Amino acid sequence: MRPLVATIDLSAIIHNYAFAKRCAPGRQAFAVVKANAYGHGVREVVTALFEVADGFAVASLEEATEVRALHSEARILLLEGCFEAAEYPIAAQLCLDVVLHSAHQAQQLLAASLVRPLNVWLKLDSGMHRLGFSAAALRDTHQQLQGAAQVAELNLLSHFACADERGSETTELQVEQFLDLLDLDFGQRSLANSAAILTIPAAHMDWLRPGIMLYGATPFADLSVAELGLRAAMSLTAQLIAWRDIEVGETVGYGNQWRAERPSRIGTVSCGYADGYPRNAPAGTPVIIRGQRVPLVGRVSMDMLMVDLTDLPNAALGDSVELWGAQLPVDEVAQGVGTIGYELLSKVTARVPRRYRNG
Ligand SMILES: Cc1ncc(COP(=O)(O)O)c(C=O)c1O
Secondary structure, eight states, X not given: OOOOEEEEEHHHHHHXXXXXXXXXXXXXXXXXXXXXXXXXXXXXXXXXXTTTXXXXXXXXXXXXXXXXHHOSSSEEEEXXXXXXXXXXXXXXXXXXXXXXXXXXXXXXXXXXXXXXOEEEEEEEOSSOOSSOBOHHHHHHHHHHHTTOTTEEEEEEEEOOXXXXXXXXXXXXXXXXXXXXXXXXXXXXXXXXXXXXHHHOGGGOOSEEOOOGGGGTOOSOSSSOHHHHTOXXXXXXXXXXXXXXXXXXXXXXXXXXXXXXXXXXXXEEESOOGGGTOOTTOOTTOEEEETTEEEEEESOOOSSOEEEEOTTOTTOOTTOEEEEESSSSOHHHHHHHTTSOHHHHHHTOOTTSOEEEEOO
């Protein structure tokens, strides 16, 4: 069997969910499990959080259906709402909470015939300009929907554009925009993603929406998971499957991109870009072998990558190689390739087996 596995520590996810709730005592939290729980496996994550999560948030009806099959009672929030009119009756059957972000969606809901009314979250475009009503349009829609047969709770939600930049002026303005609407009658309010849960108490409202923090990666460029007190959930672990010694001037990998400046021992590792490891990771990106950092050399291939073992002469065939995880934050690898932990975690491909442990 190919020695590459993503080991998911479910107890870390439970710890991180409890941590989110402790940041905002008395509030409830939708665990954001869209995109296969950011690559961690939605079935296992929902099952692990079964007893503790107040609800789950997903990006589509398909994802919601999967979560509902695992949990018959939890609130499940459709973060982008329904994509077509025919989805509203299904959402009602599944007892979902739906976002409404446009007049078009509101009309579709009002025209729908449902087995039961839906909890509706009106989404305010408070400044991100991705989805949501303007404040004025939201007021109109609130009036139209209040008392409608299709509506159970009428709630308010918005999303931050820059909560990961501490002290951002945009965030302050977004909170103000949100608060300005609270003269309207809303059942529940929700504004905070992970970054806001961790650092903006004024944004906590009634329902939190923690995503990335559940998985033990940081939403901040300048605050590590260790500093935040979170635990990494995923360790991506391969093996050293070959090694060789090369002379000064010899090259490694496709395109001869890396050239040895000293006699070097090169190790080959069973993980490549078809597993989700970023192909653009530069030479020097660390991996962990025997507890020590070892630098990547040469271009990442589809199924393998190479590392410089010269300073770790006791490394041996079969040694395990951590690409990211408990010893090496995914955020560090992400920063080195100009992306964020979210992308690396959610792009670990289906061919990488997930193994689950509890603690
Ligand atoms: C609307 C909405 N709420 C909450 C989240 C969770 O954000 P984070 O993973 O930064 O906690 C997301 C994620 O993209 C989102 O789109």
